[in-house]
Amino acid sequence: MNDIPRERWTLHHSARAHAGTRPDHPAIIxxxxxxxxxxxxxxxxxAAHALHTSGVRHGDRVAYLGRESANYYLVMIACAKAGAVLVPVNWRLTPNEVDHILRDSGATLIFVDDEFWDTVAAVRPQLRGLRRVIRVDGTDADGEPARGAGLLAWAADQPETDPAPGTGPDDAVIQIYTSGT
Structure with missing residues (x-):
């Protein structure tokens, strides 16, 4: 990381640097x-490698519909590493509002918490550009429901190496829709 001036670091550079200097410190609680x-x-x-394997390319929009969780931040950093733009979708929105955001953003893939699976299932038939829906939740080794188990299973067979090239300091990282959008 010493070859990149700190003012040129992006989200994915920070994640890598902290893993190298303070690997066992809490990143997310x-x-x-x-x-x-x-x-x-x-x-x-x-997860970034899995995004590439799923056909996500630099600048593609990747949506996330779920409550704030460690999984959200994992997806956010994975998108930055993959060069994709995260589109967080407010979980309080109606299916019509979710549909609008997914259409307007052009999201090609969406991560969905189990709690909001039916919302995405209701709007997906109209979303021709949405190629993949990833269920964030799943089951643990004992077959019990576990938050994030589906996301981790989806990416489990991918390498732990840094993907390239990620986002640059002038690239979009997050596309946010507000109540006034």
Missing amino acids: CEGHVTTYNKLHRDSNR
Whole structure:
């Protein structure tokens, strides 16, 4: 990281740098669960490679419909590493509003918490550009429901190496829709 001036760092550079200097320190503490910088870096690398494998290219929009969680931040950093633009979708929106955001943004892939699966299922038939829907939640090793298990399983067979080239300092990283949009 020393070859990149700090003012040119992007989100994915920061994740890599912290994993190298403080791997066992907490990166995310959410709902009593701690994710270290090392785990966040490795898992976001896998997810970024999985995004590429799914056909996501530099500048493509990737949506996320779910409550704030460690999974959201994992997807955000994975998108930055893959060169994609994250489109967070407010979980309080109606299906029509979700449909509008997915159409307007041109999202090609969406991550969805189980709680909002029916919302996406209702609007997906109209979304011709949406190529893939990834269920964030899944089951753990004992077959019990586990937050993030589906996301981690989706990316599990991908390499832990840094994908290239990621986003640059002048690239969009997040496309946010507000109530006034």
